[in-house]
Amino acid sequence: MTEVQNEVQTTETQTTENVKLTNNKDIITYLAEKFPLCFSLEGEAKPLKIGLFQDLAEALKDDECVSKTQLRHALRQYTSNWRYLHGCRLGAERVDLQGNPAGILEQEHADHAAQQLAEAKAKFAEKRAAEKAAKATQKKRPARKANTHKAEGNKPARKPKTQPELTALDFSSLVKGANVKVKAGENAQKAVVLDVLKESARVQLENGLVINVTADRLFA
Template sequence: MTDSQLDVQIEETLENGQKLTNNKEIIAYLAEKFPLCFILEGEAKPLKIGLFQDLAEALKDDERVSKTQLRHALRQYTSNWRYLHGCREGAERVDLYGNPVGLLEAEHVAHAAQQLAEAKAKFAEKRKADLAAKKAQQKRQPRRQNNPKVPRKPKMELSAVDFATLSKGSAVKVKVGEQAKKGTVVEVLKDSARVELENGLVMNVNADRLFA
């Protein structure tokens, strides 16, 4: 399933009030319920410490999502690169309704920077490994061999036949398309002859298609 197909599925799930089943659906739902807290595009805002408890309380009667699902979705949201980028010096944490609740502490800024660096390094290693695997697979695949050229049959030498000299049993060549077939005259007619080809086929051939 592509990202666009998944986005459409999430929209339909939210509109139909169905129970949410994965982190992406839950995060989209939280952004719909608390748009000043959860950001889907652009840089995310650092969240209030203990926000999970506020979230669990706010959604305690919501049958579409459980506490366990909320915890998993929140963990994914706060480990996203966008969120870690937003956890920089001078940034303020926000509550569910976007209200500032204090500056991000230096140790939390450093921790977010470390997480971001590790995530990027891990991504780079995976990308490098995937690229190496792809190259190895390409090397293992046998190269396609060009179809060997079929040697052309040498063209048969053709020269005009003297129709007046033809008789039963005369050896002739009959032009068929771009090829010439060998044959034997079985009957001479007024301006054509009946010829039996090497394959046994007997055909009536006009004089202009008969050659010596």
Template structure:
């Protein structure tokens, strides 16, 4: 057997020290099953049980006295243990033998600890719910603000477009301007005479005309907002139009 194999074998035979209180409690439940338990209501422990454990595990290198002290503190503050601490309940030693009964003073102390523990848990849950509610409210507020900004966007405001689409739009705009100039020069196409709507009388479902590129388009009012109205053209297109572009249907 090589030196390395010998060292590995020695390491394997060395006792593995327990890493945390949870592991120590599981170890105690395995060594002293009539005293410690991992499920159900725990039995009240004998007064001075720590010293009994220290003596019983004196040569056990898997757990130290400090670990035992921390593990016992965690075990006796657990809700399972506090629930079992009632007046007259029998205390047990490492072998599960009865070692006196729980007195009123100790039962009251356990009940107070249990109440405080439950209150802390309830407070943490309330804080988590409040934080989640505030986060959702902030998210809703941000979405509402974005929607309000979108609904208040001026009619005809320029939008970012693909270069090819922008070129086509520019060409179409130039053509429209040319046609408009021809109309102005041609007396056979008189300008459209329209009567502006009265904003205070504007209602949802009202028939109006929308002036687009010197042309009046018939539309239906879908919603009246602060500075504009959302309408639907006869072609089915829906858009937001500033009040000054809306006219009465003659």
């Protein structure tokens, strides 16, 4: 290996080592690499020595990868993990950074760990139940009803036409050229008298049609 390659490798190693870790998961992974007999990433975790944080802070005081504050946060997360709480049973042996025996777990600490584990599992179960209920509610929602107007082509209901009031006509006084109304069924149309006959009249409707109508169908 050349001198240049040695310098490059040294620079890369220093750069890697100087990366500041801020994520708890990354810090725990880092601790498991540096102290494998104390920290673990899989399986049941070993109970840690009381006051281990001080030993850890002292051991990593010159380590630029992790700050004391971040180290405290990561250690708190590690000791609240289900794996760790499962291992905190009465009589279990605590370990120091090198994995050496550092005291036996007492009843008080075992009970506390069991309580934390039960609370954590209860919260998890409650969260899962809420998610399941939300999904069930979403599935039961009825389909939206089709808009009545859209189903009918957005056609508004037709309003009945209001017919003008018809006034009785005195047929005896009817003269040629008079304006009258002619009733045909339910409708009435305007017309002009063209000729007056004995019991009927010859009229021209607005549309130009000329017809004979009886007196009872003529109105003023």
